[in-house]
Amino acid sequence: MQVAKNYLYTAAYQLLNIIAPLITMPYLARVLGRNGVGVASWTNSFVTYFLLIASLGIITYGSREIAYVKDNKQARQQKFWEIQIIHTIAGIFSLALYFLFLKYGVQLNGNIEDNQFYLILQTWVIISGILDISWYFMGMEDFKKTVLRNAFVKIAMTVLIFVLVKTPKDIGNYILLLGLSQVFGNLSMWFYLFKKISLPNWQQLDLKEHVKPIFMMFLPTIATQVYLQLNKTMLPFFTNSTDSAGFYDNADRIIKVSLALVTSVGTVMLPRMSAQFAKGQFDKMKQNITQSMDFVSALSVPMAFGMAAIAPTAMIWFLGEQFKVVGQVIVLLSPIIIFIGWSTVIGTQYLVPTKRLNEFTLSVTIGALANVLLNFWLIYVAGVNGAAVATTISEFLVIGYQLYVTRKDMNVWHHFSEMWRYIIAGLGMYILVTMISQHLEINIKSTSIELVLGVFVYVLILLILRAPILKKIPLLNKIAK
Structure with missing residues (x-):
């Protein structure tokens, strides 16, 4: 029941994550233009590397460690302060490095010098990372507070974008708004925290205990962010324009909208799987993995096929003719919805909780x-x-290796025993939507029709094929019978 409730909280927030960009992206594309969107995306890709140093992968490590001792208040309190002190030290070090980059980076590339003011505004992103203690509440499986906080910040930010960003000259307002909203949102969580724990016994703090495992968790975080951000960072150097970074960023954001509901499973299940591992409940863990893989596949396959089908035409009316190329990029990126969905289950839900960090x-x-x-x-x-193709191949290699190293723990092919049903349903949906789109005008009404028909066809084919996932949906289970 607790897992279901946490998933609903997380899924509700992810739904907000879907709605908010759908509202702001077309507005920003038209107000800031391709250059403004490109500058914001490119400068943010730089600060993300320094945010990575400030965060140290503590979101995942911290939530896991808190989950291990969630029933022991004193141990939980000590672990929180030990981890957060390391977090703060790393954040201060990261800020120092970023200021050095701002001072000497202008000598590396003209684009850095031209956009130095916007890079300075991005400093608030690093500060927000230092203040982020959401990992504590995730470890306690208290997703309600984190979700409500994030939802409030997201709604406030959406409203303020329309108030403060009105011309192409408001790029700075937009960047500052993104950073400060995260700062105030993360700061608000501390008020909840002080009701849960008090100051630690300073003499008993053991920071050394966490240094090695945090570093081990930091390495995959670095690697992940490299191929999430490197594309946007490299594109202007090769294309001599920040516009390309904006194109890729918009496509990536829309793909991430689809991923939001899929990756919620891993976020919710991590503390539960960590607790089961601590108790030696390995059979339950394997059962959860099988169920999660089936659920993720049932969601990710139609999202990937559907996104590939509607993106080429939908992006024209959604973002404007000048962002037409975004639709092509989304088609090439769409397979990662499936690959990342699977790796969220195998990696985040199994390898991390079982301490197989290597x-x-x-x-x-x-x-x-x-x-x-x-x-x-x-x-x-x-x-x-090309950047999109590189990302898709990379994500395929990630899940491919994870499946390989877990082959002796679980029957890998069992994960995909029902996959053929989802593939057939997804292909059927893709073919129908693609054919229909050729005969409809390019507007929101046409895309809505395509979406509704696509979902209907996908579910209908699953009903015909009697996919087991339908048993978990009472209404559809009755129809299938």
């Missing part, structure tokens, strides 16, 4: 190295489309 680290490192190497070639050859 294998988890290596999986994302393989993806990062592949992405870097492929970027140099594919971005040069195909620009932003």
